Amino acid sequence: MIAFFVKRFFQAVVVMFVISLISFSIQDNLGDPLRELVGQAVSEEERQALREEMGLNDPFLVQYVRFAKKAVQGDLGNSYFFKKPAFEVIMKKLPATLELVFGATIIIVLFSVPIGVYSAINPQSWFSKTVMGLSIVGISIPVFLTAIGLIYLFAIELGWLPSYGRGDTTNVMGFWETGLLSADGLKHLILPSFTLASIMLPLFIRLIRAEMMEVLQSEYVKFAWAKGISPRRIYFLHALKNTMLPVITVGGVQIGTMVAYTILTETVFQWPGMGFLFLEAVNRVDTPLIVAYLIVVGAIFVVTNTLVDLIYGLVNPTVNLAGKK
Amino acid sequence: MPLLEVNNLEVCFGLRSGAVKALRNVSFTLERGERLGIVGESGAGKSVLGFSIINLLSRPGRISSGNVHFEGYDLAHLAPEELRSIRGNRISMIFQDPMMTLNPVLTIGTQMVECLLAHRKISVVDAKRIALKKLQQVQIPSPEKRLDQYPHELSGGMRQRIVIAIGLLLDPDIIIADEPTTALDVTIQAEIMDLMLNLCEQNNVALILITHDLGVVSQVTQRMLVMYAGRIIEQGPTKEVINDAQHPYTQGLMNALPQMAIPGQKLNQIKGTMPPLQRIPKGCSFNPRCEYVMDICEQKLPSFTESGNCQVACHMVAESKQDELLGNEV
Numbered sequence: 285m286i287a288f289f290v291k292r293f294f295q296a297v298v299v300m301f302v303i304s305l306i307s308f309s310i311q312d313n314l315g316d317p318l319r320e321l322v323g324q325a326v327s328e329e330e331r332q333a334l335r336e337e338m339g340l341n342d343p344f345l346v347q348y349v350r351f352a353k354k355a356v357q358g359d360l361g362n363s364y365f366f367k368k369p370a371f372e373v374i375m376k377k378l379p380a381t382l383e384l385v386f387g388a389t390i391i392i393v394l395f396s397v398p399i400g401v402y403s404a405i406n407p408q409s410w411f412s413k414t415v416m417g418l419s420i421v422g423i424s425i426p427v428f429l430t431a432i433g434l435i436y437l438f439a440i441e442l443g444w445l446p447s448y449g450r451g452d453t454t455n456v457m458g459f460w461e462t463g464l465l466s467a468d469g470l471k472h473l474i475l476p477s478f479t480l481a482s483i484m485l486p487l488f489i490r491l492i493r494a495e496m497m498e499v500l501q502s503e504y505v506k507f508a509w510a511k512g513i514s515p516r517r518i519y520f521l522h523a524l525k526n527t528m529l530p531v532i533t534v535g536g537v538q539i540g541t542m543v544a545y546t547i548l549t550e551t552v553f554q555w556p557g558m559g560f561l562f563l564e565a566v567n568r569v570d571t572p573l574i575v576a577y578l579i580v581v582g583a584i585f586v587v588t589n590t591l592v593d594l595i596y597g598l599v600n601p602t603v604n605l606a607g608k609k
Numbered sequence: 610m611p612l613l614e615v616n617n618l619e620v621c622f623g624l625r626s627g628a629v630k631a632l633r634n635v636s637f638t639l640e641r642g643e644r645l646g647i648v649g650e651s652g653a654g655k656s657v658l659g660f661s662i663i664n665l666l667s668r669p670g671r672i673s674s675g676n677v678h679f680e681g682y683d684l685a686h687l688a689p690e691e692l693r694s695i696r697g698n699r700i701s702m703i704f705q706d707p708m709m710t711l712n713p714v715l716t717i718g719t720q721m722v723e724c725l726l727a728h729r730k731i732s733v734v735d736a737k738r739i740a741l742k743k744l745q746q747v748q749i750p751s752p753e754k755r756l757d758q759y760p761h762e763l764s765g766g767m768r769q770r771i772v773i774a775i776g777l778l779l780d781p782d783i784i785i786a787d788e789p790t791t792a793l794d795v796t797i798q799a800e801i802m803d804l805m806l807n808l809c810e811q812n813n814v815a816l817i818l819i820t821h822d823l824g825v826v827s828q829v830t831q832r833m834l835v836m837y838a839g840r841i842i843e844q845g846p847t848k849e850v851i852n853d854a855q856h857p858y859t860q861g862l863m864n865a866l867p868q869m870a871i872p873g874q875k876l877n878q879i880k881g882t883m884p885p886l887q888r889i890p891k892g893c894s895f896n897p898r899c900e901y902v903m904d905i906c907e908q909k910l911p912s913f914t915e916s917g918n919c920q921v922a923c924h925m926v927a928e929s930k931q932d933e934l935l936g937n938e939v
Contacts, residue, residue: 501667503709509665510704511775512697513727515689525714601714601759 289590296586303582304355304575308348311571319569321364351575360579361572365565370576374558378580379460380450381557384549385542387477392485400492401527404500405519412493419486427545431479431552438475446472448554476553480545484538491534496527529600536592540585611638612782612815613662618675618685620654620661620839622886629886631657631670633839639783644809644816646826646847648862649836650883655819656705658836659785661685662817663696679783698728700783701776703805706792707768711760717771718756724778743774747804766797770804777808784809785817790825802829823866827851835859838883838894845919855921857899893924901925 317340318331326334335341339350351361360371403412439447451472453461463469499505500523508518547559554560558577565573597603620632632654639645647655660666662677664684677684680699684692696702704710712720721740722733729736737756744752747770760768769789776784786805790798806829809816818830826833826847833850835843835858843856854860861879863869870876881898884890890897896906905924913920914927 503704503706504712506665506667507702507704507710507772508712510663510696510702511724511727512693512695513723514693517723517727522712522715526712529714599714601716602761 292586292590292593296583296590299586300579300582303578304352305348307575307578308351309344311574314566314571314574315569317364317569317571355579360576363565363573363576364570365568365573366570370570370572371580373573374561374576374580375459376461377556377558377561379462380555381543381546381550381559383463383473384476384480384546384555384557385539387473388480388484388542389539391477391481392488395481395485396488396492397524400489401496401519401524403489404493404496404527407493407497415489416493419489422482422486425482427479427483427548428552430482431475431549434475434479435552445475447475450556476549476555479552480542480549483545484542487538488531488535492527492531495530496523499523499526502526525599529596532592532596532599536589539588539592540581543581543584612641612643612679613639614676614678615662616676616678618658618661618677619673620657620666621671621673623669623671626887628673630673631839631886632661635675635839635841637834637841637844639815639817641782642809642813642815643832644806644818644830646830646833647817647819647836648821648823648826648833650821652883652886653836654839655821655836656787657839659702659787659817659819662785663700663702664692665696665702694728697724697781698779699781700785701779701781703769703772703776703784703786703789705788707765707772708792710772711768713760715759716756717758717760717763721756721771721775721778724775728779739778740774743777744771746777746808747771747774749774765793766801769793769797769801773801773805773808777812777814780812781814783815783817785819787819788821789818790822791820805829823851823862835862838889839886840894840922842895842922843919845917849917849919853917855916855919855926856895856923857901857925858895861898893922 318326318334322331322334339347342350354361358371359369362368363370363373366373399415403409403415406412435447438445449472450463451468452466453463453469454465456462456465463473505518505523508522544559546555546557547563549555550557550560551563558580562574562577564570565577615638616636618632618635619630622629622631635654635658637645647658649655657666657670661670661672662684664672664677664687666672672685675685679695682691682695684695687695711717718737718740721743722736725731725736725739726733731739740756741752744755749755749767749770755763755767755771760771763771773789776786784805789805790801793801802825805816808814816829818826820826830847833844833847834841835850835856837858843850843854843859850859851863854863858879861877864877865879867876879898884894884897890907892908893899893906893911896902899906903924909924911922911924911927913922914930916926916930
């Protein structure tokens, strides 16, 4: 088990190294950070002096090594705009994004498993056929359109749910601002979560259905029928457990991808999360913040995939993470 | 009254190109404790027959007509819940490939205990005790260790022993074994077959053995059915069918055995292949491959003729019997 985590830790370091290198190398193409940093009145000589002082004129490798040296100590540089450590700025926005991803994940699990299983067991029913048709539509509608549609229906026409922001938040443990503990915060979470889930939900329904249909054809399911055990046990233990193996693998990758999709959702709903922050940072050419964001997202990817591997190991007995015999 | 009585069973597969009949007019009986072999080429309908006895055909297959009488029930027309109480309980099944039969993500113990709990009101502890006893009966090494193991930790031979143990869990009246040794190593095959024979004899369990191995049939079974293109073409006591096959197809099968060929000579084989189910010829379905084909074979479906203790569906056999009768009269 320890060996597994050590291996994962080094993988994470490599992933973050590569991500930082890539994000660092694109910064020159984003524009001039000084345009946002200083006002119109500053002369070209002063700008040059400032560039020299900030080390922006140094060769790429010199700049990167300087950054990397500080990064290994946890210092990802200061945000040009916020004039605060970039890492700190990101971490302050992280809870909002993670709660949004969490909300969307809950929705996906809650809907995709029952719908996928039902439509695999009854592939000919009108319900399954409708779901299959709708899922194609769902996959093809872009996130921002879903968001606008939901806002129009539930916020404007029906007036049930708020259309932007996080609502009331509560501070837990000093650093985590959560919206999950108040009714207002939860209400604000509903529309953005459904929007974020809208892309992945049809995909998961189809995936679960396809996997389940294949498993239901297998010999061991047929043998389970021949043993005379209850249909419920066959569907939800024998078949579902095998169905979930590939779904968990895909799910892990998709949760990471959802963190990236939050950029769109957060923008439409003015959700004060990392994605929204990232978009602002790109507009302001706030390079340290961009780099920090990408590294944090990379870290989230590695962490979720590690968790997924752990869960997979629990479900699949042929995988032996702990190295036990 | 026989234990199991199959009457005019007909199985249909509804395909997009139209319904295909995989079984036609299949009738036979099975006595308590009797061992019956079902033989035939691949695609003759042996497995379909095995599965249709417990009404466990995969879609799009279904029993389109006929009955399967067992202890006063008609399994072909039984409600799913009642059928479930018979499957695994009174009639159990052993599948072909032990590598595919056990669920890879559940322990052996779970897969055994659930079967007992589905049919009997007993505690998990008692169920485990019975499971252990059955594992001992199938002579698996260190049985107490197996309950907590997963299928991937066991070899093919051991897995088939476990499948057999599951089949015996509830002391069924009938075990249907669908090519139980085909997927196994030759050295293991004989062991498993011996084991099954002994267990069936000891517990007075009737066995329906589906196989294409005539050697196994002759060693294990008392009576046999020969199937061709979804029909039974010959049935009778195994010894008589093997030693004195009447139907040209059965004769062909016997002659194709390597033991029957002269060393150094090519093996005898039946010409051609079995017709696909969509294109079964008119009359006797074997007529295009039969060396003794007559005009009537291409016109009329042969009915069963009694020959000794056997029944044979063949015009030639019917004619020679008739000649015998006439000859006696003259």
